[in-house]
Amino acid sequence: MPRTRAYRDGKIVGHGFPLDDVSDFLEHDGCFVWVDFESPTESEMRQVADEIGLHELAVEDALHPGQRPKLDRYEDFLFTVLYDVGFDEASGDLTTDEVKAFITHRSLITVHEPSFDIGIVEKTWDDNRDLASHGVSYLVWGLLDTVVDRHYDTAEILGDSIDGLEETLFDVRQQTMDVQRRSFALRKSLVEFRRVVTPMREVLNTLLRRDDSNLAPEMGPYFQDVYDHVLRVTEQTDALRDLVSTILDTNLSIQSNRMNLVMKKVTSWAAIIAVPTAITGYFGQNVPYPGFSQTWGFWLSTVSIVAISVLLYTQFKKRDWL
Amino acid sequence: MPRTRAYRDGKIVGHGFPLDDVSDFLEHDGCFVWVDFESPTESEMRQVADEIGLHELAVEDALHPGQRPKLDRYEDFLFTVLYDVGFDEASGDLTTDEVKAFITHRSLITVHEPSFDIGIVEKTWDDNRDLASHGVSYLVWGLLDTVVDRHYDTAEILGDSIDGLEETLFDVRQQTMDVQRRSFALRKSLVEFRRVVTPMREVLNTLLRRDDSNLAPEMGPYFQDVYDHVLRVTEQTDALRDLVSTILDTNLSIQSNRMNLVMKKVTSWAAIIAVPTAITGYFGQNVPYPGFSQTWGFWLSTVSIVAISVLLYTQFKKRDWL
Amino acid sequence: MPRTRAYRDGKIVGHGFPLDDVSDFLEHDGCFVWVDFESPTESEMRQVADEIGLHELAVEDALHPGQRPKLDRYEDFLFTVLYDVGFDEASGDLTTDEVKAFITHRSLITVHEPSFDIGIVEKTWDDNRDLASHGVSYLVWGLLDTVVDRHYDTAEILGDSIDGLEETLFDVRQQTMDVQRRSFALRKSLVEFRRVVTPMREVLNTLLRRDDSNLAPEMGPYFQDVYDHVLRVTEQTDALRDLVSTILDTNLSIQSNRMNLVMKKVTSWAAIIAVPTAITGYFGQNVPYPGFSQTWGFWLSTVSIVAISVLLYTQFKKRDWL
Amino acid sequence: MPRTRAYRDGKIVGHGFPLDDVSDFLEHDGCFVWVDFESPTESEMRQVADEIGLHELAVEDALHPGQRPKLDRYEDFLFTVLYDVGFDEASGDLTTDEVKAFITHRSLITVHEPSFDIGIVEKTWDDNRDLASHGVSYLVWGLLDTVVDRHYDTAEILGDSIDGLEETLFDVRQQTMDVQRRSFALRKSLVEFRRVVTPMREVLNTLLRRDDSNLAPEMGPYFQDVYDHVLRVTEQTDALRDLVSTILDTNLSIQSNRMNLVMKKVTSWAAIIAVPTAITGYFGQNVPYPGFSQTWGFWLSTVSIVAISVLLYTQFKKRDWL
Amino acid sequence: MPRTRAYRDGKIVGHGFPLDDVSDFLEHDGCFVWVDFESPTESEMRQVADEIGLHELAVEDALHPGQRPKLDRYEDFLFTVLYDVGFDEASGDLTTDEVKAFITHRSLITVHEPSFDIGIVEKTWDDNRDLASHGVSYLVWGLLDTVVDRHYDTAEILGDSIDGLEETLFDVRQQTMDVQRRSFALRKSLVEFRRVVTPMREVLNTLLRRDDSNLAPEMGPYFQDVYDHVLRVTEQTDALRDLVSTILDTNLSIQSNRMNLVMKKVTSWAAIIAVPTAITGYFGQNVPYPGFSQTWGFWLSTVSIVAISVLLYTQFKKRDWL
Secondary structure, three states, rough: EEEEEEEEEEEEEEOOHHHHHHHHHHHHHOEEEEEEEEEOHHHHHHHHHHOOOOHHHHHHHHHOOOOOEEEEEOOOEEEEEEEEEEEEOOOEEEEEEEEEEOOOEEEEEEEOOOOOOOOHHHHHHHOHHHHHHHHHHHHHHHHHHHHHHHHHHHHHHHHHHHHHHHHHOOOOOOOHHHHOOOOOOHHHHHHHHHHHHHHHHHHHHHHOOOOOOOOHHHHHHHHHHHHHHHHHHHHHHHHHHHHHHHHHHHHHHHHHHHHHEEEEHHHHHHHHHHHHHHHHHHOOOOOOOOOOOOHHHHHHHHHHHHHHHHHHHHHHHOOOOO | OEEEEEEEOOOOEOOOOOHHHHHHHHHHHEEEEEEEEEEEHHHHHHHHHHHHHHHHHHHHHHHHHOOOOOOEEEOOOEEEEEEEEEEOOOEEEEEEEEEEEEEEEEEEEEEOOOOOOHHHHHHHHHHHHHHHHHHHHHHHHHHHHHHHHHHHHHHHHHHHHHHHHHHOOOOOOOHHHHHHHHHHHHHHHHHHHHHHHHHHHHHHHHHHHHOOOOOHHHHHHHHHHHHHHHHHHHHHHHHHHHHHHEEEEEEHHHHHHHHHHHHHHHHHHHHHHHHHHHHHHHHHHOOOOOOOOOOOHHHHHHHHHEEEHHHHHHHHHHHHOO | OOOOEEEEEEEEEEOOOOOOHOOOOHHHEEEEEEEEEOOHHHHHHHHHHHOOOHHHHHHHHHHHOOOOOOOEEEEOOOEEEEEEEEEEEOOEEEEEEEEEEEOOOEEEEEEEOOOOOHHHHHHHHHOOOOHHHHOHHHHHHHHHHHHHHHHHHHHHHHHHHHHHHHHHHOOOOOOHHHHOOOOOHHHHHHHHHHHHHHHHHHHHHHHHHHHOOOOOHHHHHHHHHHHHHHHHHHHHHHHHHHHHHHHHHHHHHHHHHHHHHHHHHHHHHHHHHHHHHHHHHHHHHOOOOOOOOOOHHHHHHHHHHHHHHHHHHHHHHOOOOO | OEEEEEEEEOOOEEOOHHHHHHHHHHHOEEEEEEEEEEEEEEEEEHHHHHHOOOOHHHHHHHHHHOOOOOOEEEEOOOOEEEEEEEEEEEOOOEEEEEEEEEEOEEEEEEOOOOOOHHHHHHHHHOOOOOHHHHHHHHHHHHHHHHHHHHHHHHHHHHHHHHHHHHHHHOOOOOOOOHHHHHHHHHHHHHHHHHHHHHHHHHHHHHHHHOOOOOOOHHHHHHHHHHHHHHHHHHHHHHHHHHHHHHHHHHHHHHHHHHHHHHHHHHHHHHHHHHHHHHHHHHHHOOOOOOOOOOOHHHHHHHHHHHHHHHHHHHHHHHOOOO | OOOEEEEEEEEEEEEEOOOHHHHHHHHHOOOEEEEEEEEEOOOHHHHHHHHOOOHHHHHHHOOOEOOOOOOOOEOOEEEEEEEEEEEEOOOOOEEEEEEEEOOOOOOEEEEEOOOOOOOHHHHHHHHOOOHHOOOOOHHHHHHHHHHHHHHHHHHHHHHHHHHEEEEEHHOOOHHHHHHHHHHHHHHHHHHHHHHHHHHHHHHHHHHHOOOOOOOOHHHHHHHHHHHHHHHHHHHHHHHHHHHHHHHHHHHHHHHHHHHHHHHHHHHHHHHHHHHHHHHHHHHHHOOOOOOOHHHHHHHHHHHHHHHHHHHHHHHHHHHHOO
């Protein structure tokens, strides 16, 4: 059973009806419909395409994954490709789902994979029923608003992840390897995220600027609002990229600094231990050095070892090497 | 008691009056009012929106935090989101407060959080009373000028912070960890700051270029002046970013250099200490080497230790390794 | 035998015919031809140029390798230079083949090296025979679509290579030298790839925007589709560059981190081994230290060696240095 | 005594006259004047402003330091802020002096600090007396030409400083700390320099493109010439930034390389010295090893020490580790 | 004897004639001349300037070195500054020679230093005699084509140099210092090269787009061809910059990696040598340890030394540390 809806005069006049009834609804003036396809077969798509008059190329794009986010103009309809995104904080992976839509004068036809929950779009429509009198523009706005809100949420979660990363950055107990892994995963997700959200500016721009657009003028501010969100997501993404770069740079600098500290410590301890070794070596010689086989020789050796070691230790401590 | 003001003929004809009196004032020709809301409730906002005829979406934006700085055009009014910023040098944190405003033909309605002191805007208005005859433009200019001046001040404080960072950069006694922490905090604040100030160019540009703008032509140079400040803040921000990057890079280079110096020292001392150890080892052998159990053997050992150590020390000193 | 084709009314009316027959075909209204030259000699090229009226400069460009991807406008024809690309994952090398074409009102003349298989262009034409009624535009589209699809495929393979690189990045057993070599080769290939694909935007843009273009309007969406692919390849390339940079940076950070770990280990073991050496040195002195030549001296020495070594080992283990 | 000048018919008809005489000169047709203020008081400025009719905001800008380089349009005059720059090679510091000017139809009023020598502007005017017949444009050109020439000279000196830095870069005897300090100072100066010279493009562009400009058309090529210099300074600045970055990067790489060389040397010498220590340790054991207390044991020990040390030394030499 | 040429009807009607004859030639309709000055004196230049009517400023630019590449428009003529470049692979230095030209309706006047061989421009003209009927455009094209071809060749040589650098990059036997020196020299040359070639786009653009241009329309494709070469050189330069950066980054990474390898080796050998030292130290104690002065003590010592050393060696070998 396909998800379908028919609206007239701002009210739902039918839903869940079979595809065959679409044309019945469209016969009524002022009536507009929504049809949703979940992973449609090629024949299903072609049948609808013939009915409504969709261009061959748009149908091909709808059937094959891997399109870039875009809004294509055809003579009688618009075709748009959007991406729903989600971010799994545990694994650091970004998930993307393609959502495609044909926008005609009186219908919106959405195509998506089962992994995308079209229900969240329906919820947006239902939460804004007062706009339903503005025709297909209302449906298009609901779809875009839902998708862009998801972008917005994902940007927030990515921001939180980066905040978490920052906290581990100056934490000595943390494994730096962890910082590297997580910052790498985040940067990769940001690269991916950017590819999905950047073209949205163009999509909204095209919709807002088109003279031959079928958008209801009353919906203008609503689309402008979505555009604002797109801008904010884009700016946020750039800021996050900047932050991740800063974290990587700072991490490198911190590691270099720790290395310096370790080197100083190593040197200091090596010096402190090397001195007794040199002294006992001296007193271990089989030559009649002063104090050879004498008790005062033992005291000489022991006192010099302790004295020089303590001296070195205090000197290094004073210079903050230890 | 809400903060309110009514102006006519360049003079304040009322202030601190209740919201209900707003319409009375607006009945008079040439009269314009300012109303301020501190964290308004939804019902308060909607009541005003109905009275003045504000669009649903702008009201929503006014009620919810997290908007980007912008200027939205609606049919009968403008809606702007601005950010007041402050920088706490001690903690290195940037604080931001959203200030929103509805600009109609004869009124300015500001909405803000309690953390923002609207009094500084009032002070700007009072300091420039001679402009009050230019209508709402005067109020809008006062608001923008105050906010952009705060941006300007913050940029100066950030600049001072970076100057402070520079001074510690080449100071050997300073903990380099400190440089890292502070430069990281500064760079993060700059990223945040940039997100707040960059869109201000667009806000001012939109105001200055609008043909259907209600701005009094006499106020043109004043808005241009604010725009100049916005440009200066933007340029300053870019220069500061550049400087912080330079500091980070230089810090890395300095650390690498110190590492080299430490390594040279370590090597030199290790060599100086290794030689006596090798010699005493030789004279500690249980085989009849020349001088075994002989007084001249002791002298041979002692003299070679001292001689080689002194030689190495002077050599290293000469090459500047010690 | 040159590869040739003649079309009329959307059908192939001749193929594999000698060059001399071209003019016969062009005498028929609505007939258009394709002629392919594999590494033509200068005289061959000039003969065709004279027949169809090609400009001297375009002929020169066609004969000499090393042109940039472009679309040149001449009075009566267009001249385009495209690059077929391939990526050999084993060697990490990018291969490029120049494909040049003259586009006149009723003919497409392609020029290429033997290393480029023109058969894949013929396949695209044959797979889309229903478009053949749109004249030369159909041939041009087929050529561009084939070349851009190859770009697309190469971008995918480059992406896979980078994914492979990522997996080795955090793998301790991998030789980091390998990561460096491969990331260097990839970055170099990306630089090369970018030079080939970036100008394609301009080529398509020029074709799509030209008012005096001879493109059949029905082919518009098809060229737009190719343009979309070009955009996607360009965006992909930028994302890949970003990823390779991230990999290089992360690799540097990982190496620095491993260095730190190694240094800690070295230090720890050096300390653990230095202590027994110092103690046995002490007990090796030829002075009557407590326990000299006594059995309890042996126990004293042995127990302190074991005790201190174990103590150090556990301490280092606790601090995660070992 | 203020610096003043009056011109008519391309000749100086008065100079050094008091401010009160300005209006007398302006009464004559074709006469134009220059007035210079060195750190004017507020009342002085306001007096002049009233006389000539300058806008309040421009006067404020003229009185307060810290403006960005700009050219503001007012109804009856232009207001420009320029920066004279100088570079002190010894300290590496960039000095900047604000020079402001009001440009009216028949007068140029300059405002500057005592640290700026306005005499160099007068010299430019005197060196180009043949242009004096072109009115105020002549004065404006002289001012801009002088300031931009100073930018040009400073860019040259900065370039020389960077050349000097380069020479120390590969010089082993130089303290690398010095390279860091100087490259940091240079990069900082370049950031500052850029802020001063970049907006000059806009200043010249505005002057050259203004339709309502009062510039004498004959002066066009002269302003274009200044614009060329501005472009050259901007390009030079970008190239210098690039070079300083390259120097910093190369310095890091050189340090890393030196570290490697030092490490190899350390390792080699450590190995060469460790071997005799191990051998003499062996022969120092109190167990009847072969050669214990035998003369041939001494030879065995001595020969192996020398042999192994020489072998290691030559091996390391061969591998270029020493 | 100055280099001069006079053309009429596509043929050379005079060459090597003295300057005084120029006006004779220009009296004939359809005749155009070329005059070349090698390091002209000021008086020579001014004489020609007066004859042909060149602007003072252009003459100044022609006399003084250090102009940026540009095309200036004057009322009656164009003035252009170009740079011939060469790259000395041995020293890594880029050489530049300024070539300046005045372009009037019927003459081309070139000015250059003796270091630039104007003969190569004459060669281009002679090789393309069939274009000589297109007037001064022919001469201008020949000059630009020659200079841009030299840019093109230099870009190729720079590319070869970078290829050579790449090969040494992963070659262990090469001194990394060499890579640094050469990559620094190359990057510096690229910065310089870029300053020379980037403004050429603007020069060609101005020539191609000028409505009041005197270019013969038949020469359009030829100038477009030069423009294509300029674009290619610019793209090549950007790609080369990218490659040099990659080489520098990779070099840093390789060095860091080698450091890691050296550290591992050092650690391993240090451990292998430290163990016998510790054991012989133990057996060198003057306390009655088990085996003291016993033959089995010697065996115990020797066997443990050999066994532990071999064990460590194989362990390290297995972990790839040696």
